Amino acid sequence: MSTATAPDGTPAGAVAVLANPVAGRGRRTGLLPTVCDLLAGTGRPVHLLAASSAAEASDACRAAVAGAAAALVTVGGDGTVHAALQALAGTGVPLGPVPTGTGNDFAAATGFPTDPIAAVTLIADALRTGREHRVDLARVSAAGRPDHWYGAVLAAGFDAIVNERANRMRWPSGPSRYDLAILIELARLRARRYRVTLDGEPYELDAVLVAVGNCASYGGGMRVCPAADPTDGLLDVVVAGPVGRGTLIRIKPRVYRGSHLDHPQVRGFRARQVTLDAAGVVGYADGERLGPLPVTVTAVPGALRLLR
Structure with missing residues (x-):
């Protein structure tokens, strides 16, 4: 046969x-x-x-x-x-x-x-x-682009802006390029006006960091959405408000422990569907470039089977 x-x-x-x-x-x-x-x-x-x-x-x-x-x-x-x-x-x-x-x-x-x-x-x-075990995935929709999927976290704030800067740079090579991009974007740091819709409820807010998590961490263990659970059918949204450079530098190390949500300028939300829009921001999911905002992210329960 x-x-x-x-x-x-x-x-x-x-x-x-x-x-x-x-x-x-x-x-x-x-x-x-x-x-x-x-x-x-x-x-x-x-x-x-x-x-x-x-x-x-x-x-x-x-x-x-x-x-x-x-x-x-x-x-x-x-x-x-x-x-x-x-x-x-x-x-x-x-x-x-x-x-x-x-x-x-x-x-x-x-x-x-x-x-x-x-x-x-x-x-x-x-x-x-x-x-096999089933887990959720996040589906990203944007006008004029095919739907895209991610498993961990979508970054749409400072971290995404740093990634975009590093990807445009031709020098230096290796990890030092990302380090230099961080320094450049810290010097240029400013809050941006975001239009966020959570399960149909619209909000406008100023922020320097926005993340939408299906899982808790990104970037090799940074627990930006510490309560995110890839089996609960929900997305966790974490927003750091209009903080300055010094405050952001102090908050960032706490992300590895997931304790940054205790800071008064950091807020967390949960929703099944999230729409994000902000001028001049490109979204990155699982560290990969998705494209400019606006995007709509939808939690899709049980979308992936895992061999575990």
């Missing part, structure tokens, strides 16, 4: 693997053969997806899902997971994230071990036994 194959070569029933070789600055490059061996031990064929960009990664994942892959395993960080979510959301194909990036917030928030070998061992066991 012949076996059906996806256009990209993924056999039906295979475990498709999307690996980012530069995740975690390449420190885990040698891990991939071990991951594939452990997955092959489940008795399913393993197929590595070829991609040299985020767009190609999402396209490769879509082709694998269309070709009836049994599961999709990512080897990388939140950006690699993000590419996979564009293909997996709302389908019956489960995800197994092996965390090897500098930021692995979605994997950590959804119960996967931080050690990659422990994570792939858990994923392989779930494949063998047919064990």
Whole structure:
């Protein structure tokens, strides 16, 4: 009997693997053969997806899902997971994230071990036994753009502005580019007027930081939405008001502990649907560029199956 194959070569029933070789600055490059061996031990064929960009990664994942892959395993960080979510959301194909990036917030928030070998061992066991868990995803809609999905946090304030600045810079290279972007944007810091709609209720407010979380953290453990739960069907919205540079610098370290909500200038909300609009702000979700505001974010319960 012949076996059906996806256009990209993924056999039906295979475990498709999307690996980012530069995740975690390449420190885990040698891990991939071990991951594939452990997955092959489940008795399913393993197929590595070829991609040299985020767009190609999402396209490769879509082709694998269309070709009836049994599961999709990512080897990388939140950006690699993000590419996979564009293909997996709302389908019956489960995800197994092996965390090897500098930021692995979605994997950590959804119960996967931080050690990659422990994570792939858990994923392989779930494949063998047919064990799956459902979690929510956030769907982003914007006029003139296709819907987009994310798993962790959408940033639409200072952090997003820093990302946008860093992505435009050609010098310096490496992490120092982001550090320089922070200094530049701190010097230019100003509150912006946001129009926020929470489940149909409109608000106008001035803020320097706005985040919409399906999960609690972003940026490698910054618990910006500390109470966010990816199984409750709700989005957590955190807003830091019109604070100055000194106050923002003092608040930011508290984000790692999730204690910033105690500050009088920081507020938290919950809603099933959130619309954000502010002039000159580009949204970033899971660290990936989405595009300019306005955007509408909707919590979609149980949109993703996880191998855990």
